[in-house]
Amino acid sequence: MAPLDDETGRLFLHLKAAQGAARNALDDALSDLGLTSMQLIILRTIEYYPAISGAQLARDCFVTPQAMAANIAKLEAAGLIARNKGQGRILEAHLTEKGRAIFDRAGSRVQSAERYIAEALGAGTVAELDRNLRDLTDCLQKSLVVTTSRTWDTDN
Amino acid sequence: MAPLDDETGRLFLHLKAAQGAARNALDDALSDLGLTSMQLIILRTIEYYPAISGAQLARDCFVTPQAMAANIAKLEAAGLIARNKGQGRILEAHLTEKGRAIFDRAGSRVQSAERYIAEALGAGTVAELDRNLRDLTDCLQKSLVVTTSRTWDTDN
DNA sequence: ACGTGTATATCAATCAATTGATATACTATC
DNA sequence: GATAGTATATCAATTGATTGATATACACGT
Numbered sequence: 083m084a085p086l087d088d089e090t091g092r093l094f095l096h097l098k099a100a101q102g103a104a105r106n107a108l109d110d111a112l113s114d115l116g117l118t119s120m121q122l123i124i125l126r127t128i129e130y131y132p133a134i135s136g137a138q139l140a141r142d143c144f145v146t147p148q149a150m151a152a153n154i155a156k157l158e159a160a161g162l163i164a165r166n167k168g169q170g171r172i173l174e175a176h177l178t179e180k181g182r183a184i185f186d187r188a189g190s191r192v193q194s195a196e197r198y199i200a201e202a203l204g205a206g207t208v209a210e211l212d213r214n215l216r217d218l219t220d221c222l223q224k225s226l227v228v229t230t231s232r233t234w235d236t237d238n
Numbered sequence: 239m240a241p242l243d244d245e246t247g248r249l250f251l252h253l254k255a256a257q258g259a260a261r262n263a264l265d266d267a268l269s270d271l272g273l274t275s276m277q278l279i280i281l282r283t284i285e286y287y288p289a290i291s292g293a294q295l296a297r298d299c300f301v302t303p304q305a306m307a308a309n310i311a312k313l314e315a316a317g318l319i320a321r322n323k324g325q326g327r328i329l330e331a332h333l334t335e336k337g338r339a340i341f342d343r344a345g346s347r348v349q350s351a352e353r354y355i356a357e358a359l360g361a362g363t364v365a366e367l368d369r370n371l372r373d374l375t376d377c378l379q380k381s382l383v384v385t386t387s388r389t390w391d392t393d394n
Numbered sequence: 395a396c397g398t399g400t401a402t403a404t405c406a407a408t409c410a411a412t413t414g415a416t417a418t419a420c421t422a423t424c
Numbered sequence: 425g426a427t428a429g430t431a432t433a434t435c436a437a438t439t440g441a442t443t444g445a446t447a448t449a450c451a452c453g454t
Contacts, residue, residue, distance in 0.1 A: 088286040090345050091279055093352065093364065094260050096371040099300050101257040103378040104250050120440095123247055130244040137402055144255050149441050151404070170449045171402040189246050196249065202377040203370065208249065211370040214363055215252040221358040222259040276410095293432055305411050307434065326419050327432040 111191045115184055116160070120145075122192065124153055125177065125185045128163060133174035157181070267347045271340055272316070276301075278348065280309055281333065281341045284319060289330035313337070 108119035117125075120143070127142050128134055134142075140150035154175065157163045162181035168174040177185060200208050264275035273281075276299070283298050284290055290298075296306035310331065313319045318337035324330040333341060356364050 088282065090348050090352075091264075091282050093355070093368050093371075094264060094275065094348075095279055095299070096368055096375070097253070097257045097260050100371040100375045100378075101253045102300050103375045104253050107378045107381065108247075108250060119250065123251055126244065126247050135402070143251070144258050145440095146442060147403075148405090148443090152440075170451095171447095172449090173403075192246050192250075196246075198381060199249070199374065199377060203373055207370060207373075211367065211374065212249050212252055214359065214367040214370075215249075215256040217359055217363075218355065218367065219252070219256045219259045221355060222256075222263045225263065225354060291432070302412060303433070304413090304435090308410075326421095327417095328419090329433075 107195060108192065111195055112188055115188055115191075117184065117188055120153060121157060121162075122185075122188050124150075124157065125162065125181060125188070128175045128177055129182075129185060132176055133168060135168070135172040135174065139175065263351060264348065267351055268344055271344055271347075273340065273344055276309060277313060278341075278344050280306075280313065281318065281337060281344070284331050284333055285338075285341060288332055289324060291324070291328040291330065295331065 105119050108122065112119065112122055123143055124139060127139055131138070131142075136150055136154055137147050139154070140147040143150065145153075154163070154165075158165060161178055162184060163175050164178050165173040165175050196208075203211070261275050264278065268275065268278055279299055280295060283295055287294070287298075292306055292310055293303050295310070296303040299306065301309075310319070310321075314321060317334055318340060319331050320334050321329040321331050352364075359367070
């Protein structure tokens with residue numbers, strides 16, 4: 083019975099399924115490092131944007147500032163990141179030695195996973211999928227911003 | 239600063255972003271019907287598989303049985319679905335008149351949204367995206383099942 | 395200099411989903 | 425027919441994230 087054939091809402095459902103499966107796979111691959119997929123993404127973002135603020139981190143990782151603050155607190159308590167005062171109220175996040183070491187190990191796991199996916203789907207397909215996902219996100223966010231919470235025909 | 243250009247973990251991040259954006263868009267489009275995107279998916283699944291059990295519903299919608307039970311309880315309290323005893327412990331779910339009426343209205347909203355997406359990305363692209371998402375899910379789930387929580391090289 | 399506006403961080407309460415555990419109904423096996 | 429196994433539902437506790445509200449730090453226009 084598993085896979086639905088009906089049309090309506092299919093894309094949304096498959097999006098949810100794929101995201102869940104990817105999260106589970108990543109969490110699983112990282113569990114023995116004591117990292118969650120979310121934490122890895124945070125480390126990755128800090129590594130790419132050193133001295134980033136919590137608020138910006140939240141935006142880049144698609145969670146609320148509060149949720150990010152909780153994650154950051156844990157990573158800081160674990161000694162993987164450090165924070166120092168920056169401009170305004172900003173607390174700039176940086177990877178510590180330990181954080182970088184763990185991130186390097188975790189990163190190679192993720193890359194292995196991505197290679198595995200690339201082999202299964204084909205590298206071109208993955209790139210295409212990635213691009214389509216971004217286009218979809220853009221198009222949905224634009225439609226919301228433009229109409230401020232009144233998209234598509236509400237009159238039926 | 240917004241869009242990350244780094245490679246590692248990109249697919250996962252874009253998956254999360256797209257799923258979040260789609261969920262928000264759907265929730266927004268359905269808010270005045272008092273329906274969440276999750277509830278719509280549930281109604282859709284019941285409509286397609288009448289007399290379905292809660293456990294099966296949970297599997298099809300990619301949530302735990304407990305989470306599904308909570309959702310079902312709300313839908314039942316709202317009079318959108320009804321349940322009757324079936325084989326075993328199964329409680330068969332059906333749409334009520336009211337449930338079908340609301341589902342029809344909600345469904346046309348979703349279809350409008352999907353048309354909007356199809357126009358933005360191209361119908362072929364959407365079909366392709368949908369297929370790729372399913373392939374990705376399959377490949378990730380298979381890799382987990384096969385190795386029972388020891389996928390990819392853990393030795394680094 | 396001063397008020398307005400914006401960005402950041404963080405406290406509090408709430409909500410939704412998860413993990414873990416338990417009871418019930420049926421199926422299959424010995 | 426008793427026993428083991430499977431599937432369903434549901435209770436309880438926990439986690440993770442959200443919405444809402446508040447305080448601080450800076451930029452800007454007047």
